[in-house]
Amino acid sequence: MSDKRNILITGGVGFIGSNLAERLMKEGHNVLSIDDYSFGKHENEHKNVKYINDDLENIHSINEPIDICYHLAAKARVQPSFDDPVDYFRVNAKGTMEVMEWAKKNNVKVVYAGSSSKHFSPEDSPYAMYKYLGEQICKLYKKSYNLKVEIARFYNVYGPRENRDEKFGNVIGIWTTKAIKGESLPIVGDGFQRRDFTHVNDIVDGLIKIGFSDISQDDGWELGTGNNYSVNELFEMFKLRFNVKSVSIPDQPGNYKKTLRKNDNLIDLLNWKPKDQLAEHIKNLNV
Numbered sequence: 001m002s003d004k005r006n007i008l009i010t011g012g013v014g015f016i017g018s019n020l021a022e023r024l025m026k027e028g029h030n031v032l033s034i035d036d037y038s039f040g041k042h043e044n045e046h047k048n049v050k051y052i053n054d055d056l057e058n059i060h061s062i063n064e065p066i067d068i069c070y071h072l073a074a075k076a077r078v079q080p081s082f083d084d085p086v087d088y089f090r091v092n093a094k095g096t097m098e099v100m101e102w103a104k105k106n107n108v109k110v111v112y113a114g115s116s117s118k119h120f121s122p123e124d125s126p127y128a129m130y131k132y133l134g135e136q137i138c139k140l141y142k143k144s145y146n147l148k149v150e151i152a153r154f155y156n157v158y159g160p161r162e163n164r165d166e167k168f169g170n171v172i173g174i175w176t177t178k179a180i181k182g183e184s185l186p187i188v189g190d191g192f193q194r195r196d197f198t199h200v201n202d203i204v205d206g207l208i209k210i211g212f213s214d215i216s217q218d219d220g221w222e223l224g225t226g227n228n229y230s231v232n233e234l235f236e237m238f239k240l241r242f243n244v245k246s247v248s249i250p251d252q253p254g255n256y257k258k259t260l261r262k263n264d265n266l267i268d269l270l271n272w273k274p275k276d277q278l279a280e281h282i283k284n285l286n287v
Contacts, residue, residue, distance in 0.1 A: 005212075006030045008066045008108070010056060010099060011073030012049070013040030015162050016113070016154075019200045020070060020207055021049050032066070034059060035073060039168065044161055056095035059102045066106065068211045071099045072113045074131070077168050079252055081127035092130035093137070100141040100149070109148035111211045112138045114220050116155045116196070116259045125253065135220065150210050151220035155259050158281065159200030171231065172197070176285055179242040189251035191232035194258045196224040199281065202274035209270045217266060224261030225274045237282040 007024050011017040012033020017040070024031050025048055034052045045051055052062070056073055074092050075081070081088045096112065103110045115131040117124070122132035141147040156170060164173035175185045206223040235246050261267075 004028055004030065005067040006065055007032065007211075008062065008069040009033045010059070010069065010071045010095075011035050011040065011113075012051065013037060013042070013044040014072060015159075016157060016200055016203055016207075017070070017072045018044035018046070018161055019159070020072070020204050022046050023204050023208065025049055032062070032064070034062065039076070039163065041161075056091070056098050059098055060105075062102070063106075066108045069099065069103055069108050069110045070113075070207060070211065071096065071110055074113065074134075075127075076163075077170075078117070078125045078127045078255075080167055081125050081130075082253065085126035088126045088130050092127070093133040096134040096137050100137055100147065103149075104141060104145050104147050109150075109211070110138070111150050111152055111207060114151045114153040116153055116222075116224065117256075118153060118220070119259075119262065120256055124256075148216075150217060152207055152210055153220045153222050153224075154203060155196040155198050155222075155224035155261060157198050157200050157203055158278075162200070171195075171234065172282075175234075175238055179238055179244050179285075182242075182244070184245045184247040185235060185238060186249045187231055187235060187246050188249055188255055191235065191246075191248075192230050192257075193255060194228040194230050194260070195234075196226070196228045196259045196261055197234075197278045198223060198225050198274060199277045202272075202277075206270065206272045206274070209272050213270065215269055217269075219263075221266065221270065222261045222263050223272075223274070224259070225276050226261045226264060227276050228258065228260045229278065234278075234282075237279055241282050241285060 117128040122129040142149040158172040162173040163169040164177040
């Protein structure tokens, strides 16, 4: 891209944020990250990116000129949110309000990381509720204060730097760790639940197109592949790569039966073309 921008990424040392920072930096933009490093890692930092180790509540201390803010900082995953709903609210809902207030005062466009959980009942989990509230806060500031805000909804994102922690990682990250150790892979419930798995490189492409485009969408941009796989089908891919076994564990609250990208016609406006890279990704996982 020819026009150099000043970009702020909240959660810039996390999984998606660090991949976005790397791409933007390579394209010649000035990149600033604010992250409290509760989930992000120092090894996800990149040369020539400026890093602020701080909480979102202190985003107001940033006074340098910013063109676009990618608000990616959040506490992720459904199951841990049942154990700590208060902190999930503080980060995912109140933190989003802080970002909106800062953006309003500084006239900064915001791209907010929504979630496909929006398509289910917000009451299913604290995580779903607070991501839903985050979207509503964005829409409030867009309508009432004419703030430039776009919502990008993620599905099941995987790829380099994904969280492989058993508590906060996604299924591919968790399974990769266990498969490398030769451990059995846990399948929640019957394994027939289906997920739209999207590679982080495609997510980064979509985020950049949304941030740098003048096209606005009243609801949200759906960043999924439009294909989905059952957990059992995913296990067969891991079994082929690692020769591992599975172990069944009881179903869990908030475990949706299906996620799949919606509003395909809107994606055409962005000229965003994600690739189904799941099988190839698992095939090339390193032991």
